[in-house]
Amino acid sequence: MVLEHNLSAYEVTQNLSIPKSTITYWVREAKKGRLSFVGNTKKTLSDTEIELARVKRELAQVKMERDFLRKAAAYFAKEPQSGTRS
Secondary structure: OHHHHOOOHHHHHHHHOOOHHHHHHHHHHHHHOOHHHOOOOOOOOOHHHHHHHHHHHHHHHHHHHHHHHHHHHHHHHOOOOOOOOO
């Protein structure tokens, strides 16, 4: 989009929600003729990094459940409004 349609990296960032630094990196590599190599090298993750990712996912899940339970508790803790049955 930057090279073919003459859009700025900022415009592409806004349209695709990709960080500007990523767009500029891709453009720079494309101009050097090395865009096909971008992303080919995959870093192998250590056991610690894999465990950390798993724990982060689990923590996010627990936080969502906690927030849901807080909202439910707040809903049921509300006093009935006047004019309704008790």
